Amino acid sequence: MKRKLFKSMWLAMLLVAFAGYGTEQNAVLPQMDLPKAEAAAKAAPAYEQEYAKVVDSVYKFIADGTSDNLPEQGRTGICEVRDFAKREAALQQLGYTLQDISGDGVPELLIGWISKKRGVGHYGKEIYAIYTFADGSVKYVAEGWSRSSLQLMANDNLVTRGGTGISHQVLAVEHLQPDGNLGCYELYFTWPKDDGLGVYRNMSCRSEADAAQETDMTVEEFNEMRSEYANNSVEIEFLPLKDFKKQGFKGLMRQYLSAGR
Template sequence: LTTGNTAGLPAQGLTGFEELEGHNDLGQGVSSVGYTLQDINNDKVPELIFGLIDYPEGKGYYGRDIYAVYTFVDGKIKFVDEGWSRSRLRLLPQDMLSKRTCIDDNDMEWMLEMKDLLRDGSLRQGETFYTKVEDGRCNVYRKYLDVNDTFVTQKTSMHFDDMMNIDLGAQKLELLPLAEYSSRGFKGLVMQHLNCMGLHELQDNRVDLSAYEHVYVDNPSQGAEVLFSSNTSLASFEVLDLQGDSSRVIYSKGLLNPEEKLVLHLESFETDPEFDYETVIKNGICFRDDTGSLRKFAIRAKVMDGSVYLEEID
């Protein structure tokens, strides 16, 4: 793929790559593609996902549009699904694949399918939305499983644009540039290992926090309480105060191990006056990844629902 020569390769999974190459010089399209390993069917074996790198953040590369997904079943690689410009494949927050496909030549009739990847490598059909032009109007229909496990179709009051935007909240995948495979392998992927959430997001407020180490900013009263952990060791780990021109270290540890969990008592989240859909950056974390690169992440919250997330920064 990195040479631009796909002759002799299996057709499945190449549509998006070949579409990119058709709009670029040989090898140039693939330079904007990355790959990641992420377990999306909870079988403890990660899937191989190729996607379009939309933008760099900090020292990482991120994107949402997926070109191909492969899994591993009974000792063999198995193709799962692929996406391209008119058949957009994404991964929703619940690890469900969504696929938005144009089904006519006038760009008016579309279908958006949501499917689960099962452990045997097959896809289980979930909720589906599709549009249909009727009497000069574009209506949206929903197909779903009812309580009797029977698929039911109903006409909705949903607007065309609303259906087209269902997958806007898809996961932002951290990708390694395909062109760097020979030099990096799978080193440098960190986001899939980090777990960060607000204490208020816990479904069970009786969770025992005695096993957590508590880290406090100077004045945490009426602040934000955030749970942080990683499923891999993090070297040179620090919690930072990011306000002002320089980063002040609040807490540091030479090696944060996977079994260690932190409760971060931080400054309260406030809406950014310039962007009413974002919060002001006040605190963050940093560490060195397995390539030795220093990675820094701001701790932010979504204005709409208050959910906490990490955003890589320089």
């Protein structure tokens, strides 16, 4: 009985951490002050003006440590970058972009790691924070960090690969809905059992342990599936954070934005 209770409690915490579900998941971010924008900036869409405040707060945090306006949600990976990378390197390799991944015609703000330069573009797969614009406000969607990789698939699904140890690994597949909430397609995780590790599947992403079903998949097959998702994730074109003050959102690939077509 104690073992079953412990398993239920642990799985509940695990699903909240890695499946993107929690009571604060889509909290509306507080309004943040910015210096007066130029006339051109004022003419930008409302979502672009609000996203600019978020990017500006990240820029200031990386540049000089100012965190007054840095969103509480979505800062884990960004804080890791500032802790382990030098200022100039962080400003160069932390990037931002706008891309409509919910299909509602309004792009999301994605902040991530630039891993390569190709031509004049900067690209990467690792996403550190995603924000959406719904009901006139910026809302937090999801985040990634060193132990919880967040990537985008070609069909705009979001894939999280994380874990709390060798025996507890998770693969979550989700999609951002037009209302700004994450919808879960499926979740796989490993869990110790008498003869080793079992691989479980949960189609509803409910936090109850009894809702998960053990699969016939081996741990090796599970790891291969995780790797396959990582290999098939798409490269995202980012603008380096260092260029934000002089460039803003200009130069983004507009074909990425349904609203810009």
